[in-house]
Amino acid sequence: MSRDSHDPPSEARRRFVLGTGALGASLGAIDALGAPKDAGNNALAPEATHRVRFRLNGETRELALDPRVTLLDALRERLRMTGTKKGCDRGQCGACTVLVDGRRVNSCLTLAVTLEGKEVTTIEGLSRGGAAHPAQVAFLERDAFQCGYCTPGQIMSCVALVDEYRHGMPSYVSRDVRPGAAIALTDDEIRERMSGNICRCGAYVNIVAAVRDVAGGGKA
Amino acid sequence: MRSFEYTSARSVDEALAGIGPDAKFLAGGTNLVDLMKGDVEKPARLVDISALPLTDIAATPAGGVRIGAMVRNSDCASHPLIRERYPLLSQALLAGASPQLRNMASTGGNLMQRTRCYYFYDTAFDRCNKRVPGSGCAALEGYNRIHAILGASNQCVATHPSDMAVALAALDAMVEVLGRSGARRIPATQFHRLPGDTPHLDTNIEPDELIVAVELPPNGFAQRSHYLKVRDRASYAFALVSVAAALEMDGNTVRTARIAMGGVAHKPWRAMEAESALVGRRLDAAAIERAADASVSGARPLHDNAFKVALAKRSVARALEVAGGAA
Numbered sequence: 008m009s010r011d012s013h014d015p016p017s018e019a020r021r022r023f024v025l026g027t028g029a030l031g032a033s034l035g036a037i038d039a040l041g042a043p044k045d046a047g048n049n050a051l052a053p054e055a056t057h058r059v060r061f062r063l064n065g066e067t068r069e070l071a072l073d074p075r076v077t078l079l080d081a082l083r084e085r086l087r088m089t090g091t092k093k094g095c096d097r098g099q100c101g102a103c104t105v106l107v108d109g110r111r112v113n114s115c116l117t118l119a120v121t122l123e124g125k126e127v128t129t130i131e132g133l134s135r136g137g138a139a140h141p142a143q144v145a146f147l148e149r150d151a152f153q154c155g156y157c158t159p160g161q162i163m164s165c166v167a168l169v170d171e172y173r174h175g176m177p178s179y180v181s182r183d184v185r186p187g188a189a190i191a192l193t194d195d196e197i198r199e200r201m202s203g204n205i206c207r208c209g210a211y212v213n214i215v216a217a218v219r220d221v222a223g224g225g226k227a
Numbered sequence: 228m229r230s231f232e233y234t235s236a237r238s239v240d241e242a243l244a245g246i247g248p249d250a251k252f253l254a255g256g257t258n259l260v261d262l263m264k265g266d267v268e269k270p271a272r273l274v275d276i277s278a279l280p281l282t283d284i285a286a287t288p289a290g291g292v293r294i295g296a297m298v299r300n301s302d303c304a305s306h307p308l309i310r311e312r313y314p315l316l317s318q319a320l321l322a323g324a325s326p327q328l329r330n331m332a333s334t335g336g337n338l339m340q341r342t343r344c345y346y347f348y349d350t351a352f353d354r355c356n357k358r359v360p361g362s363g364c365a366a367l368e369g370y371n372r373i374h375a376i377l378g379a380s381n382q383c384v385a386t387h388p389s390d391m392a393v394a395l396a397a398l399d400a401m402v403e404v405l406g407r408s409g410a411r412r413i414p415a416t417q418f419h420r421l422p423g424d425t426p427h428l429d430t431n432i433e434p435d436e437l438i439v440a441v442e443l444p445p446n447g448f449a450q451r452s453h454y455l456k457v458r459d460r461a462s463y464a465f466a467l468v469s470v471a472a473a474l475e476m477d478g479n480t481v482r483t484a485r486i487a488m489g490g491v492a493h494k495p496w497r498a499m500e501a502e503s504a505l506v507g508r509r510l511d512a513a514a515i516e517r518a519a520d521a522s523v524s525g526a527r528p529l530h531d532n533a534f535k536v537a538l539a540k541r542s543v544a545r546a547l548e549v550a551g552g553a554a
Contacts, residue, residue, distance in 0.1 A: 074233035179321040202462035203325025
């Protein structure tokens with residue numbers, strides 16, 4: 008079992024980035040526990056009062072946390088897993104999408120203390136044996152991004168979408184939600200099922216194509 | 228976010244024992260955690276109920292279905308019993324939020340979510356009777372495009388944001404709650420309140436009561452129902468107007484009708500006058516138009532939301548046409 012021992016190759020770069028002026032200043036309001044310091048109310052200094060143990064990409068992790076810390080902040084600030092992105096931090100954009108027990112959720116609205124015994128999968132956990140996941144390949148092949156910031160969340164949603172569809176889950180645009188009614192994964196269905204992930208660059212056309220490739224390719 | 232104590236309840240009894248002044252139940256957290264980030268909700272303690280064994284969907288002896296309060300919205304929407312007997316509820320759930328949020332949000336939590344009135348949600352605004360009782364209503368003379376056209380008061384013009392609750396109102400669901408003094412059942416149509424002069428109270432549940440289940444009675448609407456949601460974008464937005472419509476027919480004649488609307492009032496709005504206007508009639512254009520007119524009976528639009536009156540009528544007409552198989 009490892010605790011806070013993750014040491015990605017980008018650690019040196021990350022230390023550099025955190026130490027530089029502009030970013031350093033904007034991150035200055037975030038302490039090591041990921042809870043904002045808010046002098047204007049009754050916020051106490053964050054206290055690591057709660058222990059939580061969960062599996063992250065197949066490895067057991069244990070953290071001591073202030074209960075305010077979200078899964079998103081725990082991933083990025085404590086576990087140094089920065090593939091999961093913070094967009095709106097309010098459940099409106101989907102950039103922070105991860106899988107908990109195989110289901111996609113917004114990690115920005117998930118308190119980390121609630122994850123005892125759960126299995127968390129992030130973008131870092133998709134590849135197998137060094138090979139990119141088919142969804143990652145499809146996004147590259149379809150050029151399904153511009154700036155790339157929303158991409159990890161888009162890919163996590165794509166992976167979950169394919170799983171949901173194969174389990175027969177209907178959507179709001181399905182003509183008939185009653186059991187037994189066939190649901191074709193049309194582009195309208197893909198757009199509806201990807202609607203929890205906003206792309207400010209507007210790469211939607213290629214994102215839909217990438218999802219179509221993954222869902223139709225039978226290899227996700 | 229302000230600091231709070233956190234406990235995880237392992238049983239319903241433990242959850243009830245843990246609740247009290249300044250404490251809140253935490254289920255999916257999709258609304259509560261968001262409101263805590265915005266300093267709108269400031270609980271001193273969270274009692275996490277997400278591990279409670281309230282996750283079953285089961286047929287009742289009466290022929291209905293009982294949904295545990297911790298059933299996630301996506302699981303409810305895709306459950307075979309719900310899709311078969313209450314496709315209207317599946318559709319309404321699938322119309323709400325995003326796939327990620329539906330995976331988190333619970334049945335009980337969906338009922339307890341707060342309004343998305345901008346003046347409630349943003350503490351930069353001083354006046355909100357719902358957030359700070361007695362402070363006034365900034366929406367009344369502010370920008371009130373998304374606000375209520377029915378049942379509002381001069382204290383509050385907020386709307387209830389749920390899609391699920393609109394379907395539950397149409398389907399005559401019962402909400403089962405449990406408190407230290409025992410259990411009781413509240414009709415879904417009476418679970419949420421009109422604002423009156425107490426707009427800080429969204430619902431008729433007591434602060435120390437816990438929703439344990441929602442029960443749907445048997446009905447004959449599975450073949451003819453439709454949930455229509457009209458919003459500013461194609462998906463992932465709250466309703467400007469939504470309509471849950473359900474019909475039972477004898478040939479071309481309406482035997483029973485249910486019409487509930489979302490996005491128009493402080494609670495899911497059952498349009499009983501419109502339902503009555505349909506019963507015993509052929510479902511033709513004239514009957515649909517009469518029902519649509521009746522659905523907005525008593526509407527009092529504000530400065531920016533008069534469009535909702537026409538939109539509600541057209542949405543009711545469209546939902547009835549689709550439910551009845553004419554569209």
